[in-house]
Amino acid sequence: xxxxxxxxxxxxxxxxxxxxTKHKNESKLINPANKRKFSIIVVGSGLAGGSAAATLSExxxxxxxxxxxxxxxxxxxxxxxxxxxxxxxxxxxxxxVWRLFxxxxxxxxxxxxxxxxxxxxxxxxxxxxxxxxxxxPFAREYGGLLDNRxxxxxxxxxxxxxxxxxxxxxxIGCYQxxxxxxxxxxxxxxxxxxxxxxxxxxxxxxxxxxxxxxxGEISRHAADCVILATGGYGNVFYLSTNAKGCxxxxxxRAHKRGAYFANPCYTQIHPTCIPVSxxxxxxxxxxxxxxxxxxxxxxxxxxxxxxxxxxxxxxxSDIPDEDRDYYLERKYPSFGNxxxxxxxxxxxxxxxxxxxxxxxxxxxxxxxxxxxxDRLGKDTIEARYGNLFQMYExxxxxxxxxxxxxxxxxxxxxxxxxxxxxNLMSNVPGLHVLGEANFSDHGANRLGASALMQGLADGxxxxxxxxxxxxxxxxxxxxxxxxxxxxxxxxxxxxRVDKLMSIDGKRTVDSFHRELGLLVWDKCGMARNEEGxxxxxxxxxxxxxxxxxxxxxxxxxxxxxxxxxxxxxVADFLEFAELLCYDAxxxxxxxxxxxxxxxxFTEDDEAVKTGHTGPGxxxxxxxxxxxxxAWESTGAGNKPKLHKEDLDFENVKLxxxxxx
Numbered sequence: 001x002x003x004x005x006x007x008x009x010x011x012x013x014x015x016x017x018x019x020x021t022k023h024k025n026e027s028k029l030i031n032p033a034n035k036r037k038f039s040i041i042v043v044g045s046g047l048a049g050g051s052a053a054a055t056l057s058e059x060x061x062x063x064x065x066x067x068x069x070x071x072x073x074x075x076x077x078x079x080x081x082x083x084x085x086x087x088x089x090x091x092x093x094x095x096x097v098w099r100l101f102x103x104x105x106x107x108x109x110x111x112x113x114x115x116x117x118x119x120x121x122x123x124x125x126x127x128x129x130x131x132x133x134x135x136x137p138f139a140r141e142y143g144g145l146l147d148n149r150x151x152x153x154x155x156x157x158x159x160x161x162x163x164x165x166x167x168x169x170x171x172i173g174c175y176q177x178x179x180x181x182x183x184x185x186x187x188x189x190x191x192x193x194x195x196x197x198x199x200x201x202x203x204x205x206x207x208x209x210x211x212x213x214x215x216g217e218i219s220r221h222a223a224d225c226v227i228l229a230t231g232g233y234g235n236v237f238y239l240s241t242n243a244k245g246c247x248x249x250x251x252x253r254a255h256k257r258g259a260y261f262a263n264p265c266y267t268q269i270h271p272t273c274i275p276v277s278x279x280x281x282x283x284x285x286x287x288x289x290x291x292x293x294x295x296x297x298x299x300x301x302x303x304x305x306x307x308x309x310x311x312x313x314x315x316x317s318d319i320p321d322e323d324r325d326y327y328l329e330r331k332y333p334s335f336g337n338x339x340x341x342x343x344x345x346x347x348x349x350x351x352x353x354x355x356x357x358x359x360x361x362x363x364x365x366x367x368x369x370x371x372x373x374d375r376l377g378k379d380t381i382e383a384r385y386g387n388l389f390q391m392y393e394x395x396x397x398x399x400x401x402x403x404x405x406x407x408x409x410x411x412x413x414x415x416x417x418x419x420x421x422x423n424l425m426s427n428v429p430g431l432h433v434l435g436e437a438n439f440s441d442h443g444a445n446r447l448g449a450s451a452l453m454q455g456l457a458d459g460x461x462x463x464x465x466x467x468x469x470x471x472x473x474x475x476x477x478x479x480x481x482x483x484x485x486x487x488x489x490x491x492x493x494x495x496r497v498d499k500l501m502s503i504d505g506k507r508t509v510d511s512f513h514r515e516l517g518l519l520v521w522d523k524c525g526m527a528r529n530e531e532g533x534x535x536x537x538x539x540x541x542x543x544x545x546x547x548x549x550x551x552x553x554x555x556x557x558x559x560x561x562x563x564x565x566x567x568x569x570v571a572d573f574l575e576f577a578e579l580l581c582y583d584a585x586x587x588x589x590x591x592x593x594x595x596x597x598x599x600x601f602t603e604d605d606e607a608v609k610t611g612h613t614g615p616g617x618x619x620x621x622x623x624x625x626x627x628x629x630a631w632e633s634t635g636a637g638n639k640p641k642l643h644k645e646d647l648d649f650e651n652v653k654l655x656x657x658x659x660x
Contacts, residue, residue, distance in 0.1 A: 028472035035060035037476035046075035048435025049229030051459030054177035057186030080167025082290035083159035084452040108443020109592035134173035151448035153340040164388040205431035220481035232414035238517020240411035260630035262419035262439035265584035270412030271344035294372035303355035345409035368404035423466035434458035444592025505550030590618035
């Protein structure tokens, strides 16, 4: 699978449907008595990290779990709204493991590994049973069976949900499993603790350096392996749907210690977020994609009507149906308002670029429930989405039951992440990466409701089966914190903290973050081009240089200091942003969430003439770019080294991605 001989993806041989079973049968085992001898560090306690820590502890391993929140219940998984996919075919509408596999491969624009995606689809059904057993209150039909709804990129109903609080309910189930193991003594929890470096001993990941965010104490922790489950890097854009604490520090620290970072340019822009309202905002609010089941997206057909709405001279209800453009239904009749996120986001941008946006800034479209309320009744809509409608009204100040929501795309999820093999182990032996922190399952675009599926699949079912393949070859407890590698890593962390505290410049951390984020959003956001990416690569080093000369971090490092935490994260963003732009510049094609303006279909393309796609859609170049881009760090300010893992499609045919 490796195009340059340096990447071994460890994909098992044999038919696709048999690979996971074959791999488990051939994997190494550790007997229960010996499991107690091994210690495991898990960084992150969201759905991926929490489920992994709980499951590994229940198997007998000694687990240390670290999170920067004050409790695992505060992990950002709690913010997920709409649902979790699983191929159980409760609706009897034609779903299957194969169908979920194919939809995910196609949704990712044919840029993910077949073997990993099939395993995800295969495991998905078990996740629902696990969560029901934990007491997760999934929505149920009148007869008591679990209910399902649809999400983008699928023509079946496979999404299990708990109103608009699915992430919260799943996390509480996971949290209960974790707390049970904490009470038993199998997991030692370290809340309000941030990982600042990975410790690599003789090429293997054997520990971490952390800072207690309350006392400021810096300490060493050794283990037989390290698992990172620390989420994505969306906050590099400054404005995103992520909580402000979400950051790329743990993954980026590992990258600087040798772990390859794969496909960072694959960033997801979610189509249904509350539009930006002013410069004072530090984050954006997601409105669940599930709303697109019953809400219809539209803008006025004429820029004049849109201008009248923006200026308050007209309301949405003043625009008759014949003057409305339900553009997703027009462009993608087979999928309509449930077209995938990347396509829906670009369509919204296109409408607003034409002057037909309805928000005061011009960057907003309508999500309208008028027809659904007329058809189903207000009570039904309230039962499905009531908490989401309430949240929207509190933030936007309008009632979605009587006026359409205004939405616009925003940075949400990141498909890129640390490179991992089939065992979820990075190229650094002993360093395993789960959930959004790895790159493995979503290709260039994640379908809605698949993030929760992947996080729980990795934690509950995959890593417990694959981790022994590494641990069986290790001597438990062979490395302690007295090793020179720990002293070196701790010294580097202390030096960095001291440097940040000593600059005493004139600018706030947030001012640098905002400047960087707006630059990256403008040049490497919903659309990218060669000129803009090169401009960003020229400007980012200058921002970074000024940061290290002119940032001001008040207070001291010996106690609680939120500005110091932010400064460390923004310092990493100032390096990571370059990696992001290098990857986007190198990938001279459009696919999924990576849209290079130079590579889009035109009226002259055969696929457009034959009706398989339309002008302006993303144009892949499979002959040159059907690979995973895995980047090796060469030091701050230097262009990273590219490694390629070729993607082989043996079971699905590479084709123009069409939702028409």
